[in-house]
Amino acid sequence: MLGKFFNKPDPELSDRVPPGQYLTKGFPVLTYGETPQINPEEWQFKVWGMATPKTFTWSDFMSLPHHEFTKDFHCVTRWSKLDVQWTGIKVSDFMKLVELDPKATHVLQHCYGGYTTNLDLEDFWREDNFFAFELFGEPLPSEHGGPMRLVVPHLYAWKSSKWINGLEFLATDQPGFWERNGYHRRGDPWTEERYGGF
Ligand SMILES: Nc1nc2c(c(=O)[nH]1)N[C@H]1C(S)=C(S)[C@@H](COP(=O)(O)O)O[C@H]1N2
């Protein structure tokens, strides 16, 4: 894996690269299964579970404030990409539209294609988490999760759902796709929460 595409970090960048990770300059695509093609006009986003059920459209999302984000991206398969530039909508702005049951403690992300992944609410509802619809100034390509994905920069990238289409709020922690297959319930790259499951 080392060599042309994966580099040991320069010393000045090493404090940005979590243990056991290597830098890549490209942006690898990591998808389990098919890449869905979704037209923004048909895109729908649902909230349910321990929250008042609601369906949102693309224009509901687009009417929220847009922000630029530059964030590092860490995949548990050991590649990291620094300074990825996104445009997106803050989770905290979206959550103003959600009527949450006070008993909610966790959220399961749902996607076109059936992928799921869990987060506790503290890891989900953070100022630097966002729904991304542009990558390096262009509409988010479908292989990277377009038209819309979640980005949770402080955790391994399997927690950043591509083609996200819903949030199921929960009063308990429930495993998503990779967590059922042995990945850690939380996935902090700095403490190498790679495996562990539930
Ligand atoms: N819906 C969906 N989201 C997903 C995945 C997936 O297979 N399906 N893979 C995850 C993993 S393991 C990683 S590392 C990142 C990769 O994002 P990228 O393909 O844009 O690099 O997306 C995450 N989100």
Ligand SMILES: [Mo]
């Ligand atoms: Mo990954």
